[in-house]
Amino acid sequence: MSRLFGAMATLIEVFREHAGKDGDASTLSKSEVKSLLTKEFGAKLDSAKDKGAVDEMFKALDANADGTVDFTEFVTMVAALTVMMQGS
């Protein structure tokens, strides 16, 4: 499997792992977003433990404001973070 394909598969794996924890396995609830942020970015993202910041992040992620974060919204966040990372 190519590196790029592997990276794409990882995005799907990480999303499914957290989305499957409660309720609808195709979307992330707020608590699932918090557990994902803490596990995947905890060390780099102090705000992952700060409730207000998670609420803000969740609102920003939940583009269609339906109270959940679907895969497209998740990948859009990862893409935006990656562009910021590349630029820094």
Added chain:
Amino acid sequence: MSRLFGAMATLIEVFREHAGKDGDASTLSKSEVKSLLTKEFGAKLDSAKDKGAVDEMFKALDANADGTVDFTEFVTMVAALTVMMQGS
């Protein structure tokens, strides 16, 4: 490094590896897009060798039509392909 962070770093690595081949190292030329598609998706993307398909792909990627594909345009493509992969 978390899996997600590793995947994001891979997107940057793959882009930089191909973008650095000729001219401006911060953008992908058409030939660099072709070499990236062939190397990373060759087996899965027969069209990577088909000139017409690469032209079409390049036009679709080059959102601002400046004749090159920058990192944001590249990540947008990867995000779109990942959403398609997740949905299939």
